[in-house]
Structures are given as structure tokens and as C-alpha cells.
Amino acid sequence: MQVALDNVPAVAQLPHQGGILRWIRTTNHKDIGTLYLFFSLSMLLVGGLMALTIRAELFQPGLQIVRPEFFNQLTTMHGLIMVFAAIMPAFVGFANWQLPLMLGAPDMAFPRLNNLSFWLLPFAAVLLVASFLAPGGATAAGWTLYAPLSVQMGPGMDMAIFAIHILGISSIVGALNIIVTILNMRAPGMTLFKMPMFAWTWLVTAFLLLTVMPVLAGTVTMLLFDRHFGTHFFDAAGGGDPVLFQHLFWFFGHPEVYILILPAFGIVSAIIPTFSRKPLFGLRSMIPATCMIGVVGVSVWAHHMFTVGMPVAAQLFFMYATLLIAVPTGMKVFNWLATMWQGSLTFETPMLFAIGFLFLFTIGGLTGAILAMVPVDVQLHQTYYIVAHFHYTMVAGTLFALFGGTYYWLPKWTGHMYDEKLGQWHFWLTLIFFNVTFMPMFFLGLAGMPRRIPDYALQFTNLNSVATIGAFGFGLTQLLFAYNVIKCIRGGPRATAQVWEGAKGLEWTVPSPAPHHTFSTPPVVE
């Protein structure tokens, strides 16, 4: 272990600056983690507002609230904002707060770069949201930005491309920082196999980011060149191929969904053992399972493109590779269940969200295995079944884990216990309204309703109305969460250092709230 930082880096010793300058100049991992989390919460509400407008339009058939062009802009921006500005920054926020605490490091490896990778985000977000004001509005090509449509759109598309460039740089720098922190900054005695699962899942995630974000940057650069500099990467008239765009995009896009779910696995792997009062079952199989998801995850991308007309051999390869991912994912689910088996379970809010995650993410995962099969996928391609499937993984999977993780570590961050009763209400309402919103979409998809349309055939009316009611319930419920977090920051019963009876790990050895500087002298693990 090369790390023995008796002295904290000089930058971290600066006296506290008050006001906004403190947040702009901060290089402290806890401050930056807080910034990330507030940013992502606000973008969650922005993206959620777009989703509610979409659902309001779909409450009844016909066009009532928005024009079709604007509807397409909303579906596109909802996707881009939720993926790049809400979920990804939320996990980086968790990584910033928790990784140094979990590993016994004084801070992230590169505190100034850490500041940079956060402060790039607001500019990208402004660029994205401001593109609604551009002539022709925001990009309406779908979050996948498929060519040739994306080659033809107005200046809103260019703003989205630049926003993606900025977000990409932020993610790559963040990933580099996290890898170096995990591999170089652990406390003496904290071997890789003693590291918590959250650090392991983030390590694999960071390597995935490092591998695929540059490819996305290259892809949107090609798009930009096709749009303005006369190249023909994707323009069939000039000898290019729009299918190439899909390959490039999904080479990034599929690993991206593992980037969004692996840290969630890490959070759930921390919560379940605590509230089962047992160590995580099968840690030795969890680690290779995580790595396997990472490795196989980069070779399954073309299952998003079964209908473009590829050779049968390629379809078979991508189908089998995709089904193979169900194996390590299943291992994880069984390990979590085995952790709970014969444990002394209690059901505080974090545990409820973890169990909700387990149920609903499994539905999302299994419908993914159904979609992996070529003949089924050809039928369900571009229907609401897909929309239901990925919201079960991305909302009930990722977002539930984020909620659970927030409730789990909030007492450590603020020094106060959150309002448990309010947390329980938040969980149950979220669980119910989530299913009211997205369960009908499976049936809409099976019945043939296409996605990304502002109007639909009459026979889909009832299920769409139900989904819209659910969506508004779901959206309003999240205000409870925001209120509970703010209430917890302002005050509440004092939290002990360990917070939870069954909590194990270095982060629970420091007082609550965690002091501004922790582990300036590295702790010794065992």
C-alpha cells in the first residue's frame, strides 16, 4: 500500500470559505458529493416534469396538450436528462461521499479534477435545457439520436451534441479519479477482497465508463462532422451507413445500462446485510459476477438492433451473449436472497427500498431475457413493452437503489435521523404508483402500441389513462422525498456513529455527521 498520508493535501487544509465560493472552489470529496447529489435531484425533478407532460398528453387519445414535434422533443430530452444528468451524477455523488470513507482514504485521488468534473455538469445541463429555445426546438431524434434523423435536425441537435461532449469529459475524468482512488488510495490492510461491494461495483463501472464514453464522444463528433463538414459517415447518399451509427451508439449504449445498474447493485449489497444482521452471502461469487457483467456487457450491444437485417449468425451470437448475462445477474439476486435467509430482518426505509429493488428489478431483468430472444424481439421492437422493461430496470432498479442508499447514509452525512414514518410513506406510495404507471405498459406493448407517439388507437385508452394517473402519483410522491431530505439536513434526532445496529465498515467508525476531513491518518484494517 503506497498510501500513508500523514499530511492531508495542502488544498484540503484551506480554511472554510463561506457562501457560494466555498461550493465553487471546494475540493473536498464530501462537498463535491453533496453538490452532485443536489444537482441530480434537481435534474430528476426537471426530467420528471417532462415525463409528466408526456403522460398528460397520453391520458386520452388525440392531441390535447402539446404539438407532436414538441412531444418528440420531450421524450428525447427526458431520456437524455434522466440518463446523463440525473442517474449518472447521483452515483458519482455516492462514490464521492462513500468511497474515501469506505476505503479509509483522506479524499479522492485528484481533488481538483473532482471539482472540474462536477462543475462541467451545470453547463451541460443548461445547454440541454436551453436547446428547447433554439430554432426548431430541442433535438427530437430520441435519446438514441439515430441517424439519419439526427443529421437533419436543427441547431438544438448541435447543442445536445456539445452537451454530450461536456458530460462525456466529466464522466471520463470522474471515472479516472475513481479508479485511481480505489486502486491506489486504500488504507493499509484494505485488500481488494476486503473492499466493500460498492467499491467493487464502482471499479467495474469506472472501467466501463473509460471504455465506452470515448466511443460515444467519437460517435457524436462524427455526427457533427456529417452535419456541418461534409463527411458521410452515416449518410447513405454519400456512401455512409445509418446502421453504422446504431452499432457505434449501442457499443456505448448497452454498457451504459450496466454503468447505471452496477453501482445500484453495490448499494443494495451494502443495505441488505446491515438490515439482515448477517454478512453478505457469497462475496467471493459477487466479485467475479460483477466483473463478468462488465466484460460480457460490452459484447451484447447489437441486441438493440435485431431488426436492422443482420446475418443470422450475428443474431444468434448476440442473443446467446445477452442471455448469458442473466447468469451473473441471477447469482447476485440469489446471493441477496441468501443473505436475508434466516437473518434478523428489520424493515427500515433503506431495507424496504432494497427489497422493492429486488422484486421489481427481477421483473425488469426477466423481461430483458424475454426481449433477448430474436423472434420475440422482432415482435416487441419499438413497442411500449420496451418502455416498461427499461423503466423496471432504470426506475425500480437504479432509482430505488438510489433512494435506499440516500436513506441509508443520510444520517452519516447530516448527523440527523430522517423522518422514518415519512420514509415509509415515500416507499409504499412509490412502490404502488410505480407499478400503476409501468405495469400497464407491458400489456400496451404486447397489444402493439408503439413507443414515442403522442397519439394512439382507441383500444389503448384505458391502460394509458391508468398509467398517467400512476405517473402523477409517482411524481408527487417524490416531493415527499425531497421534503424528507431537507428536513433531515435541518434537524432531527441525533444519529450515532454506527447509525444502524447491523452496519459494518469503515464509514461507520467516523462520527455522524462525518467531519469535513476524515482518515487524515489512515486507519489500519485488521
Add this chain to the structure above:
Amino acid sequence: MVKTMSAVASNRRFFTKLSLVALGMFGFGYLIAPLYDRLCGAERTTQTAAKDAARPVTRVDLARTIAVQYDANVHGSLHWSFRPLQKSSQVHPGELVHIRYEMTNDSDQPMIAQAVASYAPPAAAAYFHKIECFCFKSQALRPHETRSMPVVFLIDPAIPGDLPTITLSYTFFEVPPRKSA
């Protein structure tokens, strides 16, 4: 302090190596383009969708002869004249046939129109393969411009025997000037 410096230096070295990986992956993105042309562009006969379309017609059935008659119409108020340069041809199934149509814009302004083909009897349509046709694109004619355009077609030898005569008919429709959205 010496130890701290070496830790910082080690972090920096590690950072540089990882940045090279990111840079390499950026380059790899561009490598996918030629790689894709090589792997997916060259050999497309294994594609499920392409099998039917790629089946070549190689046999000319000299034993049968089908009479193909040509017809031309102009829809509504479109001020064009339009005629085939031949009234009919005798065609062996499988044989490649070249014919020509002539169209004139009789009005005083430039106009755009598109021809739509139809067949009589309609059952013949499935066996009538146009390889080149002015109807594939809309035609823009200046005032009083005359243009002669080719049609190249063949009749599938699989055509049933009860279709001794086929009429190929074109109708020109005016394409209204596109409104900017």
C-alpha cells in the same frame, strides 16, 4: 512527506496510463467505421431479408410470348402531355425490355409531377419487375420542356399462363410545392 510525494507521483502516473486508454477508445470509435464496412458491408447474402430480393432471373422463356400494351394519362388539371413512344411490344418472360415515354410541360411555369404505375389485370403486378423507371422519382420540367425517359423491365418467368396480355399504365400527378415546416 517523502512517502506522500511518491503516492501523489504514483497517482499521476496511473492517471496518465488511464487517459491513454480513454484516448485509445476514442480512436477505436473511428476504427469501427472501416471495420463495419469490412465485416457487414461486403457479404450481405447471409442476411435473412435479402434472400428473396437477391434471387436472379436467369432464364428467358422463349416458348411463351406476352403482349404488353403501354398507356399514359395525366391527372386532373396538370397541363402536361404524356405518351409512350411505342404502342405495345411482344415480350418473352425473362427478357429485358427497354421502352421510352415522352412528357412535355405545356404550361408557362416550371412544374413538378410524379408518375404512378398501375397494371391490368392487377394480378400481373407481382410478376412485372421494373429495373429503371422515370416513375421512381418526381420529374421537374421547365416551361415547354420535352423530355424522353426510359423504362427497363422484365416479366418474371413464373407468371401464370392465363395472362397473355398486360397493360402498363402511368398517370402523372402534380407534386405541390413543399411548404417549409
